[in-house]
Amino acid sequence: MAKLSKSTHFDWRLAQYDLAGSRAHARVLHRAGLLDEAELEGMLKALDELGRRVESGEFTPVESDEDVHSALERGLLE
Incomplete structure (x- = not known):
């Protein structure tokens, strides 16, 4: 079953x-008041950096990644 999921x-082409x-x-x-300005900027910076790594091919999915979203989540946490 895991193999099917x-x-x-x-779906890696959907990463960006x-x-x-x-x-x-x-x-x-942020607009809802749940993130302050510093938190928003930190998140956007991390997402932009990961986007650059994906675009350059430096970051790619590994066997344990279930889908594009879980792969990107791993990339943010590394």
Whole structure:
């Protein structure tokens, strides 16, 4: 079953779109007062850096990543 749920082999091309969605989510949380300016800037900086690493090929999914989102989450936590 776990093998069926893995999708990075075809959804990795959506990585930059997933990152754009995460940036938008962070901005909405900031507007709602749930993130202060420093937290927002820190998140956007981390997402932008990960985007650069994805674009350059420096960051790629590994076997344990279930999908594009979990791979990017791992990238932010590394």
